[in-house]
Amino acid sequence: MKKIRIGAGAGYGGDRIEPAIELMEKGDLNYIIFECLAERTIAIAQEEKLKDPTKGYNGLLEYRMRKVLPLCKEKGIKVVTNMGAANPESAVRVILNLAEELNIKGLKVAAVLGDDISQSIENYMHLEVLELKNPLESIREKIVSANVYLGIEGIVEALENGADIVVTGRCADPALVLAPLVHEFGWSESQLDLRGCGILAGHLLECAGQITGGYFADPGYKEVPDLWKLGFPIAEVSETGDILIEKVDGSGGLITTATCTEQLLYEIHDPSTYITPDGIADYTAITMEQVAKDKVCIKGGKGRVRPETLKVSIGYKDSFIGEGEMSYGGSNALAKAQLAAEIIRNRLPIIGCEVDELRIEYVGFNSLYGTKIGEVLNREHTLGEVRLRVSGRTKTRAMAQMIANEVEALYTNGPSGGGGAMQSVKEVVAIGSIFIPRSDIHVNITYKEV
Amino acid sequence: MKLKEIAHSRTGDKGNISNISLIVYDQKNYDLILEKVTPERVKAWFSESVFGEVIRYELPNLGALNFVMYDALSGGVTRSLSVDKHGKSFSSALLEMEI
The missing domain is CATH 3.30.70 (Alpha-Beta Plaits)
Known part of the structure; x- marks a missing residue:
């Protein structure tokens, strides 16, 4: 049965780089994702772009890519990241310049655009802002950015067209993982449960070290070995939607049903209704099994049809x-x-x-x-x-x-x-x-x- | 007994909403937390931080509860005056509850 191995190279914008390199060197990966956009990050990036139109992407992009590009080429690992932030096209230029400097050839780099709707924001002044319980009109003069959470479409299309590196702005975090799975396995829009499993895999990976023992240790209660060399996770996903979470042998941290359950419930509300642009995942029928040391098998993700509205930050x-x-x-x-x-x-x-x-x-x-x-x-x-x-x-x-x-x-x-x-x-x-x-x-x- | 003797926990945030998971180490204690850790008790425990509704979701097959607490982060992560804007430390306080 076909299986795809996806590593998580960053759990937030400023995350450590060595665990990502370790994954690329030793993780036998097909893909690596870098999730680097918190709720507010893109608004700050938009302000940077206003000051300098060539900026507005993740501040560590160059630092990360200098180490990632050689391995991407050598191992044939594809990269999917939202490090484009407010300016994916500039981020792509930075990556190309680096490739030339490092004398790396034969890479196709894609920028996914369309999340920035600041040009058409006037159309939405009558809509209520969820957090303020007031119409958007009430903050009209103060708006600095407007970005919709995109789903998988752009990333899947870029992969179908042979991109080695896909750079997005705002998109739903789990889409970084679901997109490669849909591309590889051809899961159709009507295969709702499989897509639910893909969203689940993305949700489990998106915070990187938080499923391998980061944000977990409680001395005397929950011990975690070698947090100073915490390994980042790999999800090996089968075409039937089963997920095996593991990490590189010899790295720090641990993967247990306890770390996986904590991360499963992290930042979710109703576990039967985890809403993403690509479908509504249902985590209530999930089962977890510790199949070996630092290996947990997770099955039973379900899905419902995707929502007709998209969230705009x-x-x-x-x-x-x-x-x-x-x-x-x-x-x-x-x-x-x-x-x-x-x-x-x-x-x-x-x-x-x-x-x-x-x-x-x-x-x-x-x-x-x-x-x-x-x-x-x-x-x-x-x-x-x-x-x-x-x-x-x-x-x-x-x-x-x-x-x-x-x-x-x-x-x-x-x-x-x-x-x-x-x-x-x-x-x-x-x-x-x-x-x-x-x-x-x-x-x-x-x-x-x- | 404090909750931390039988369960572990993690906090997440979305806007002005905090969610805290509560997961038993041993499945046999699931019914105990189901009975003792009601949303009313959690709201009362966090009375100085949580001003909205507390909803409890149950995941018996994982031995877990998920508490979703509204109006819990001083206006939201992006504008809170609190030192812990995300409420990351709430999980530690939940585990201090006596049952």
Whole structure:
């Protein structure tokens, strides 16, 4: 029976590179994917592109491809990645220039376009933004990007046309995996369960190290060996949709039904209804079996017909956030940090700082879960050190800077023994979602060869 | 007994929605978490973080529950003022619940 081996070379934009190289060298791969686009990444990339039209792709593209291209050619491994971000065509140019520099010939590189709908955004001003419960009109002046989550069509077409490397912008993460499977196995649109299995494989791979023991260890409860050399996963998928998750022998981490179950449920809501542009996957009938050390077989993914609307991520300029931190020690640490917070609360109106939302946290006590759980967790010991963190939302950068400065000024004007001040000011590009008809989207592909 | 003695957990995020899985180490404890870890209890436990509905999905064949918590990330990952904008650490707090 035909099987295809797909490796995950990155689980987020800034991920480690050595595990990807290890996979390409020793993983006997047919494909490697690099998933590098978080919800907000493309909005930030779009701003980079506005400043410099040749930019707007993943910042580590060149660094990664310098190591990936020689192996891609030598081993015949195809690459599928969303590192194109806001500018897949520029990303392709970077890859071609690198290939020439490295004297690599005979590569066909495709850019999948059509996710950027910022030119037609005016058509959708009446649609409600899911997160804001207001029409898009309400943030019209603040919009910086609008990208639809594409499905597999563009990637499949590029592979059918012989592309060795496919670079996309925004597309659904599982599509990076489902597309090669549909290309290789010819799974038709009506083979819903097989496509469901392909979406499942993509969902399991998309965060790379998170299924091989990353984001898992809990000393004393869940031990994971050699996390400093964590291996990334390989999914060996059969044409009947069975998935074997494994990794390269000798790499760190582990693959068990526990790591696979955690990742299966990661970032999903109703497990019977995992919605992607390529189909709705149903994970409720899945079975997992540990077939060998670091090898788990996963079967039983199901699927339903794809949705007629597609999600669009809208990036918009929302506000500024000013942050300041200061540490206090000793058995009176919390009282000192609370006094410092009181000083800040009183100072902000005095200096005319207009704050739309203010958050005061005591790191070490209540910053993660609030005071009630904090008190439960800390009731058996005294807090020997506490870090005050003040974070405020403002309409201008100048106001945000005032918050940060006031925390730093606690050095000489606040409680005794405050140390280690840090501050940051940043503009917030937030994300909202709208849903538009699939028929509005036109995918096209450009090819370049060396 | 704390939940962490019999189960493990992972948190994910989408916008202003947090989801926490709860997975038993031993299938024989699935009925116990099904009975004890109700969505009402989870909402009450996270009362300072979660302001919307909590929905529980059941996956008996995997020994797992999935809690989906709405209005749980201070307005969403992209604009939250919280130090842990994704709520990645919520799983550790869920496992501290007494059952």
